[in-house]
Amino acid sequence: MAKSYKNTCINEFDRSAISAEKALSKILLAIKGSQIHEKVSLKNSLGRISSENVISKINIPTFKNSAMDGYAINTKSLSSKNDFCLKEVGVSYAGRPYLNKLNKGETIKVMTGAVIPKNADAVIMKEMTKQLNGLIKFPEKIKSGQNVRYIGEDIKKLSTVIPKGKELNFIDLGIMSSIGIQNIKVIKKPVIAFFSTGDELTQVGKKLKEGEIYDSNRYLLHGLLSELPVEIKDMGVVKDNKKKLKEKFMNASKKSNFIITTGGVSVGEADYVRDILNEIGRIDFWKISIKPGRPLAFGKIKNSYFFGLPGNPVSTVITFQLFVLPAIEKMLNKNKRNYLFINAITKSTIIKKKGRMEYQRAKLIKSKNKYFVETTGLQGSNILTSLAAANCYIRLAANTSKVNKGDYVEVLPFTNKF
């Protein structure tokens, strides 16, 4: 006989709840990659997403040069013991080359980065040589190729140095400048509008009345979005009032690619948002079997994608990271990131209810060559301080109910750029 299930947030086994993977795949299927590009200067490209394959027109190094301060020699002309004393016939400085070939019995002094003669094939460190009767005496163990930087050994002409879809970091700026690139084509910044909803919310700077709280979600979102190549439009706070909410949604949809709201999507309360979205767009409400962050609304208003995130601050953060971030990255045509999970030993026993996948706030440490992890305190979705104290999430599977002290758990560090 089929069991009856109540679809409320109290019930961990909620049949109408969908998995995080399913919700994400629905979201990613709906979102179209942007086709709007712009050329930006090298410095302005930091953190942006490349929308072209950057191909090098030159070899790096472009000329054979020295990796050391020392003496350039042609090992092929060293046949007898006497040949290890050579006459210094010139100097090659970085940017001021010595242009002749080396004749038998000759060496030149070379600086790091200086061109070495076409027929030179090794550089001997200055410290390994001696002055002897006006000549330079070399050690007898010399290998062809030592301390020589060859043409194209770093970057080959016509090779792709930056693939389309890459988030450009300081190393890419270094690489692009090394091949003489001044401007790069990137995806234009999508506009993200966001606002908080709730009668209880007060702006920072104002005095709190009984039952009121300060709006922290807008600041969390501001921080999360500021790290992305997007333009952010903070649209303030709106009360739980249908007319005001509708106006705000209409306004937000005029100038944005994404609209993010927080609060007002839990069971019962969601009706306002549902009604408005049904009038001016389309909407799906999902209960997702994760903790924190069960209720999530996703839809479209005119040309803007809409995310209604739950109001509790930690839920806002986690649902942003799990669903909004990949959605924005899809619009940016950004290459999929690889999340690096680490297996770590839990320092205490963790008890949870079966039914939802949990992301617990925790601290990862390394001790005696092993990784250990410990939760950072209360795990309620309103407890921001345990998120502040954390440097990782412990991810516990839906069907787990207990992890014993000393067992391995799956950990996702916060700094995770691979």
Ligand code: AMP
């Ligand atoms: P809701 O999703 O609107 O039912 O809100 C769930 C919980 O999150 C309630 O305790 C709200 O007071 C709280 N909350 C909602 N919005 C915010 C916000 N912007 N900043 C801080 N807490 C909030």
Ligand code: MG
């Ligand atoms: Mg509310």
